[in-house]
Amino acid sequence: MAIPLEVQGLRKLRTYSLIGIISTIISLFLDVLFPFTTPFTAVPPGSPPGTIVRVFERLMNVILPFLIVGAILSIISLLFLRSGFKELVRAGRDLKTGLTGASIYLVAFVLLMIGVAVLFTSLVQVLPSISSNAPPPSPYLAPLVGGVLIVIIGAIAALVGVIMVIIGLYKVGSIYQDGLIKVGAILIIIPYLNIVAPFLLFFGLGNAIRKAETGFSPQTQNYPPPPPHPQYPPAPPQQGPAVYQVGVGTLDDSGVARLTLYSASPLTLSSAVLQTPTGPRQAISFSPRDLSPGYNNLEVQLGFISLPKGTYNLDLTFANGVLVRTFVTH
Numbered sequence: 247m248a249i250p251l252e253v254q255g256l257r258k259l260r261t262y263s264l265i266g267i268i269s270t271i272i273s274l275f276l277d278v279l280f281p282f283t284t285p286f287t288a289v290p291p292g293s294p295p296g297t298i299v300r301v302f303e304r305l306m307n308v309i310l311p312f313l314i315v316g317a318i319l320s321i322i323s324l325l326f327l328r329s330g331f332k333e334l335v336r337a338g339r340d341l342k343t344g345l346t347g348a349s350i351y352l353v354a355f356v357l358l359m360i361g362v363a364v365l366f367t368s369l370v371q372v373l374p375s376i377s378s379n380a381p382p383p384s385p386y387l388a389p390l391v392g393g394v395l396i397v398i399i400g401a402i403a404a405l406v407g408v409i410m411v412i413i414g415l416y417k418v419g420s421i422y423q424d425g426l427i428k429v430g431a432i433l434i435i436i437p438y439l440n441i442v443a444p445f446l447l448f449f450g451l452g453n454a455i456r457k458a459e460t461g462f463s464p465q466t467q468n469y470p471p472p473p474p475h476p477q478y479p480p481a482p483p484q485q486g487p488a489v490y491q492v493g494v495g496t497l498d499d500s501g502v503a504r505l506t507l508y509s510a511s512p513l514t515l516s517s518a519v520l521q522t523p524t525g526p527r528q529a530i531s532f533s534p535r536d537l538s539p540g541y542n543n544l545e546v547q548l549g550f551i552s553l554p555k556g557t558y559n560l561d562l563t564f565a566n567g568v569l570v571r572t573f574v575t576h
Contacts (some may be wrong), residue, residue, distance in 0.1 A: 344414015351407030
């Protein structure tokens, strides 16, 4: 059974929030663990010069595995975040800001990791000279400065990306009319309260998924609400199994219509006609031609067409004679 793009996108955003919950638990564990490392990392007065280096290495041995796991989880979560926004944009939702922000955030996070790795490597080489009050070796000064610059650039880019992601997630909450998503998006950037954000997003996105699976029609600010679905008399049994549209489809400027259909049993699509102000427009091709039981993501090629913004009827005729009127928004 094919899953609608809209549901796929929301599920990926929810996976992003789930990984955020796991990362939050790891961070809280580190906060609890860190005080217990003080006896092992304290430098007694009058210690020999090499003591600082040994203490630093001891501290890294404790914390580094958690930092590596946290970095891997962050990259995976950002990939899910970007992919989720991408699926929702393909489904016709106005979430390009979130998609762009997730892309910027992902690149910025990689830059931060590179900068931190360069700084860490340089500090390991410089610490012995610092602990002995000797000037640091000049070959390691340039990587140290370069690491700081990379971290600064990455931090600025990450801030821009996070703000755009927050805007995107807030729009998701507005589209699916869920307050938990809106509050969770805002809390992402607020210190201390941000530990609650992934939990709110997880439960809010769960509500949005249930709405999308039951045929909830999201409201957008760009287009007026579609006209009410015309009431057709029930088809007699000999006309074939039931098939209906889920949500509202989209029609882009290149003449490609995308929509989701639910079919109770296998059906074969024979034609698609778009009703325009200048007359009917016959589809050039459509995919898939054969519908499977369950959800089907249909793509109809109509060729380049210049139309004013609005909602249009797309009439689908099946091989068994059933005619289904669907709606697409341009």
